Amino acid sequence: MGTLDAFRDEARAWLECNCPASLRTPSADGDDGVWGGTKSPPPSTDERSWLGRMADRGWTAPTWPRAYGGGGLSSEEAAVLREEMARLGCRAPLKSMGLWMLGPVLLRYGSDEQKREHLPRIARGEVRWCQGYSEPDAGSDLAGLRTRATLEGDTYVVDGRKVWTSHAHLADWMFCLVRTDPTVPKHQGIGFLLVDMATPGITVKPIRLLSGASPFCETLFEGVRVPARNLVGSPNGGWEVAKAVLEHERTLISAMREARSNEGETVAAVARSYGALEDPVTRDRIAQLEIDLLANRLTMKRAAGGGPLSSALKLCGTEISKRRYQMLVEVTGYKGLGAGGNEFSRTELHRARGWLRSRASSIEGGTSEIQLNIVAKRVLGLPD
Amino acid sequence: MTDVSTEEQEAIRVAARAFVREHAPVSHLRGLRDSADPLGFSLDLWEEMARLGYAGMLLPERWGGAALGLPELGIVAEELGRNLVPTPLLSGVLGAGAVALGGSDALRDELLPAVCKGNRVISLALDEGVRFAPYAVNTRLERRGETLTVTGEKSFVLDGVAAGSFVVAARTSGAPGDRDGLTLVHVRADDPGVTTFALELVDSRSVTRLRFDGVVVEEGDILGTRGVGADVLDRVLDGGMAVLAAEMLGGAQECFDRTLAYLKTRTQFGVAIGSFQALKHRAATLFCEIELTRSLVAEALRAAEDGRADAPELVSAAKARASDTYVLVTNEAVQMHGGIGVTDEADIGLYLKRARVSAETLGCARHHRDRFARLRGY
Numbered sequence: 001m002g003t004l005d006a007f008r009d010e011a012r013a014w015l016e017c018n019c020p021a022s023l024r025t026p027s028a029d030g031d032d033g034v035w036g037g038t039k040s041p042p043p044s045t046d047e048r049s050w051l052g053r054m055a056d057r058g059w060t061a062p063t064w065p066r067a068y069g070g071g072g073l074s075s076e077e078a079a080v081l082r083e084e085m086a087r088l089g090c091r092a093p094l095k096s097m098g099l100w101m102l103g104p105v106l107l108r109y110g111s112d113e114q115k116r117e118h119l120p121r122i123a124r125g126e127v128r129w130c131q132g133y134s135e136p137d138a139g140s141d142l143a144g145l146r147t148r149a150t151l152e153g154d155t156y157v158v159d160g161r162k163v164w165t166s167h168a169h170l171a172d173w174m175f176c177l178v179r180t181d182p183t184v185p186k187h188q189g190i191g192f193l194l195v196d197m198a199t200p201g202i203t204v205k206p207i208r209l210l211s212g213a214s215p216f217c218e219t220l221f222e223g224v225r226v227p228a229r230n231l232v233g234s235p236n237g238g239w240e241v242a243k244a245v246l247e248h249e250r251t252l253i254s255a256m257r258e259a260r261s262n263e264g265e266t267v268a269a270v271a272r273s274y275g276a277l278e279d280p281v282t283r284d285r286i287a288q289l290e291i292d293l294l295a296n297r298l299t300m301k302r303a304a305g306g307g308p309l310s311s312a313l314k315l316c317g318t319e320i321s322k323r324r325y326q327m328l329v330e331v332t333g334y335k336g337l338g339a340g341g342n343e344f345s346r347t348e349l350h351r352a353r354g355w356l357r358s359r360a361s362s363i364e365g366g367t368s369e370i371q372l373n374i375v376a377k378r379v380l381g382l383p384d
Numbered sequence: 385m386t387d388v389s390t391e392e393q394e395a396i397r398v399a400a401r402a403f404v405r406e407h408a409p410v411s412h413l414r415g416l417r418d419s420a421d422p423l424g425f426s427l428d429l430w431e432e433m434a435r436l437g438y439a440g441m442l443l444p445e446r447w448g449g450a451a452l453g454l455p456e457l458g459i460v461a462e463e464l465g466r467n468l469v470p471t472p473l474l475s476g477v478l479g480a481g482a483v484a485l486g487g488s489d490a491l492r493d494e495l496l497p498a499v500c501k502g503n504r505v506i507s508l509a510l511d512e513g514v515r516f517a518p519y520a521v522n523t524r525l526e527r528r529g530e531t532l533t534v535t536g537e538k539s540f541v542l543d544g545v546a547a548g549s550f551v552v553a554a555r556t557s558g559a560p561g562d563r564d565g566l567t568l569v570h571v572r573a574d575d576p577g578v579t580t581f582a583l584e585l586v587d588s589r590s591v592t593r594l595r596f597d598g599v600v601v602e603e604g605d606i607l608g609t610r611g612v613g614a615d616v617l618d619r620v621l622d623g624g625m626a627v628l629a630a631e632m633l634g635g636a637q638e639c640f641d642r643t644l645a646y647l648k649t650r651t652q653f654g655v656a657i658g659s660f661q662a663l664k665h666r667a668a669t670l671f672c673e674i675e676l677t678r679s680l681v682a683e684a685l686r687a688a689e690d691g692r693a694d695a696p697e698l699v700s701a702a703k704a705r706a707s708d709t710y711v712l713v714t715n716e717a718v719q720m721h722g723g724i725g726v727t728d729e730a731d732i733g734l735y736l737k738r739a740r741v742s743a744e745t746l747g748c749a750r751h752h753r754d755r756f757a758r759l760r761g762y
Contacts, residue, residue: 268762277762287753290760291680291701298679316672375671376664380644383659 007077011084018053020046024089033095037128040170047093051125054093061099061123064107068115069123097166098122098129101248102175109192109233109241118173118194131249132162132176132195132219133242140370142177143186143239147221149178149193151228151235156180156193158201158224164364168204168217171197177242180235192238194230201225211356212339249365250314265347266290267327276331289327292320312379315371318361325351325358388456396456400463403436408469410731416470417588423546424590425470427503434502439476442623443484447492448500454623454689458630458681465634468731468738470589472505472543477627479506481620482551482568486608491570495549507547508620509538509571509594512560516540516747518553518621519563519614523596525554525606532605533598534571542745544580544592547573552596556611568613570605571596587734587741622699625746626684629699629706632742633674633681636706636713639735640670643717650722663720670713677702677709697759704752707743714739 023046034042034051042048054060057071062078064070073081085092103122106115121127138145147160158178168174174195181189197204201224206214233241267286271277277286296316303309328351329336338344338352362368376382407429416424433439441457443449457477464471480499483492483506498504512522523536534554541550549572558565571578577599583591608616644667647658657663684702687695714736718725721732743749 268757268760272762283757283762284750284753286762287757287760288704291705291753291756292676294698294701295676295680295705298683299676302679302682312668312672312675315668316676369665372665372668373661375668380664380667380671382644382647382664382667383656 004076004080008080008084011081012087014057015084015088015090018050019085019088019090020050022046023050023091025091033091034093034125035128035167035170036094036096036098036122036125037170037172038126039172040128040167042125050091051093055124058123060094060125061103061119064103064119064123068107069120094125096122096125096128097131098127098173101131101245102129104248105241105244106232108244111229111232113229114194114232127172128167128170130165130168130171130174130197130217131245132165132168132174134164135161136163140367142242143190145177145179145190147176147178148182149180149191149226151180154228156191156226156228156231158193158195158221158226160221162219162221163207164216165204165219166216168197168219169206173197174219175232175245177238180238184236187239188236190238190242191235192232192241193226194232195224195226199224199226209356210359211353213353213357246366247310250310250371265328267324267331270328270351271331274332274335276333282331286327286331289320289323293324296320309379311366311371311374314365315362315368315375319368322358322362325355329355388452393456393459396452397459397463399436400438400460401466403433404463404467404469407432408464408467410468410734413468413470413588413734422582422590424543424588425472425546427546430471431502433471434500438471438473439502440480440496440500442477442481443496443500447484447496449496454626454685455682457627458685461627461631462634462637465631466638468587468635468734472507472546473631474624474628475505475507475543475547477624478508478542478620479547479549479551481623482506482508482607482616483570485619486568486613486616487570488604490604491607498548504548505543505546506570507541507543507550508624509541509544509550509552510617511540512536512538514539515744516751517561518617519566520560521553521555521566522560523552523554525556525567525569525601528598532569532601532603534569534577534596534601535598536596538594538596540583540745541592541594543590544594545582545590549573550578550594551607553613553617563614565611566613566617567610568607568616569601570607571599571601575599575601585741587737589738589741618696621746622688622696625699625703625752626681626688628742628746629677629681629702630685632706632710632739633677635735635738635742636674636677636710639717639732639739640667640674640713642732643667643670643713643720646721657720666716666720670716673709673712677705680705697756700747700752700756700759703747704749704756707749707752710739711743 034047042051058066058069059071061069062071062073062081063075066072099122103119106118133142135145135147147162149156149158162176174197176193176195178191178193179189180191201222203220205218207216207218208214267289271282271286276282300313303313332348332351335344335348336352338349437450438460440449441452445451461473476499483495495504495506499506510518513520525532525534534552549570552569552571554567554569555565556567577597579595581593583593585591647663647667648656650657680702684698687698717732718736721730724730725732
């Protein structure tokens with residue numbers, strides 16, 4: 001206990017000295033902030049220096065070993081660091097798929113060479129990663145993927161198409177699933193491959209969504225040559241690695257939904273300002289929603305993420321969050337219908353975009369129906 | 385405010401579960417129902433439970449209580465709820481709780497040791513209409529010359545047949561619906577002018593209607609301060625609602641566990657019916673609903689125990705959600721059991737009946753969402 005208190009004092013003092021004042025306020029949007037890599041550098045000098053200082057201490061990846069650019073902290077120390085950052089209102093120095101999804105899995109399944117090559121650059125925010133999982137014909141049935149990786153000497157030649165690759169146009173590298181062996185059952189012939197996005201033969205096309213934004217891309221592979229040493233795990237053992245990543249992703253999506261659900265406006269306050277609270281049915285639905293948001297938040301705290309329960313959390317979190325966005329635009333009436341122009345306030349437009357964006361949350365990272373399957377199978381033990 | 389370690393809480397759960405399994409499985413409730421037991425519960429069993437500390441769980445040791453908190457009582461309630469065990473546990477929180485909070489020393493010393501031993505039940509006589517509305521009180525506490533009298537009717541009093549006495553919510557000023565002007569007064573069941581009418585409910589629990597015809601009471605029978613009885617009332621109600629929500633959670637969990645087992649063993653079309661996606665998804669949805677409710681119930685019990693400012697809104701959130709979850713789970717359970725689910729022989733229907741009664745008791749989901757909204761300022 002004594003050493004943890006000492007660490008708390010030390011962390012607090014250091015954060016107070018090193019976190020720029022401009023970064024001690026909540027950011028406006030979940031997609032804002034520093035995502036790293038060569039194509040999306042920190043938007044401000046404060047953000048650049050905050051990232052640099054935190055990375056020097058290894059605190060962008062607090063629990064990773066120091067040898068790989070992490071902070072070498074115990075999970076208790078990392079919790080203290082999170083608490084102290086929250087107390088000061090410090091923004092995350094780096095948001096990254098590499099940090100949240102690939103890193104933990106590389107630590108578990110990667111070779112020492114792969115860890116040394118990739119982890120420090122992730123922790124420093126030098127490389128931005130994207131995830132190449134879904135394909136046009138492999139969505140919920142992810143294991144049905146067909147992007148082919150053929151071994152020629154010490155090189156895989158990759159041909160195929162990936163969709164829904166988040167921010168592929170801004171990424172430097174992709175971790176992706178490829179068909180290494182089409183002759184064995186579908187879950188067995190899959191490899192987990194790390195691909196440099198600058199390799200010849202890769203084409204990236206952004207996909208425009210309902211909300212008008214284009215956070216997702218389609219990525220084409222035509223004769224892309226990838227060194228065989230970039231394979232993580234065994235050539236046919238990629239599915240296990242992929243599932244581990246997905247668990248991290250589900251925890252992450254529920255955490256991000258949760259963070260956005262709590263930002264700024266409450267549905268009740270919005271409803272009041274547009275005169276919607278006078279309707280008793282609306283008021284009852286809002287109370288029901290707020291009770292569910294509260295229950296979800298408490299459940300996340302209780303379960304602390306990870307494991308098969310991540311499916312239940314992802315399911316509840318996204319479904320409740322979708323209801324919240326739906327209620328927000330409903331109580332806003334005509335004013336919640338705006339797509340642009342000067343007739344609507346910035347907040348109203350933001351609200352409508354948020355609603356459209358929210359529809360994807362129960363589809364990405366495994367649909368709600370897939371989560372129900374997983375809960376039924378892994379948590380409840382119901383037969384196939 | 386109590387602070388009990390998670391190890392101790394786990395020990396309480398293990399002991400309660402073992403006791404209930406041995407002495408009060410669902411067949412115990414059936415036996416009481418089939419013999420049309422007037423009390424609706426077994427006094428012997430309750431005294432046995434009192435020896436384990438359940439009757440005076442929240443009361444201080446000076447009266448023989450266990451001096452534990454709402455989270456621990458919630459654990460016991462959850463285990464009782466799992467097996468639909470009828471006990472006057474809630475009256476211990478409500479009626480006896482009000483005496484402990486507001487009673488005179490003489491009243492407390494006389495009544496509470498017997499409550500802790502399990503041989504006295506003190507019921508809260510509050511509701512007067514067709515649904516829970518805590519301040520809609522029309523029963524009068526009046527002074528006629530030298531004497532104080534209670535006159536009025538109570539529509540839904542838990543454990544009323546077994547009660548040795550009642551904590552009656554009466555009006556000393558204001559109009560029905562006002563929070564101000566309520567006074568809590570202790571009335572003995574055998575006082576002249578007290579009439580009880582037993583209600584036969586679908587869940588076979590004992591609830592009564594009561595009439596007070598100019599029942600004479602004394603100054604010393606008044607609990608707390610005249611006119612501000614709502615202060616005591618609100619506190620015991622919040623505790624009671626949280627404990628009832630815990631009981632409902634236990635019932636929902638057990639009903640779900642039994643349904644899950646049925647889905648794995650019942651075969652149709654040559655396979656276990658639990659392999660059908662239409663049933664799998666419903667089962668997974670119920671699992672999620674129960675887990676969300678579990679989080680709220682635990683937080684509400686903790687908040688009410690610690691007297692936190694957000695306790696009332698958490699309690700209402702928990703009771704609202706527990707009501708919806710229990711009703712949903714039991715409706716689904718009967719449906720998924722098919723034909724056997726609607727027979728009296730199967731226990732699953734008993735859960736459906738209990739869910740309906742407990743959803744209405746101490747405020748339905750709509751009532752609590754309304755209160756939650758008001759507490760949050762809308």
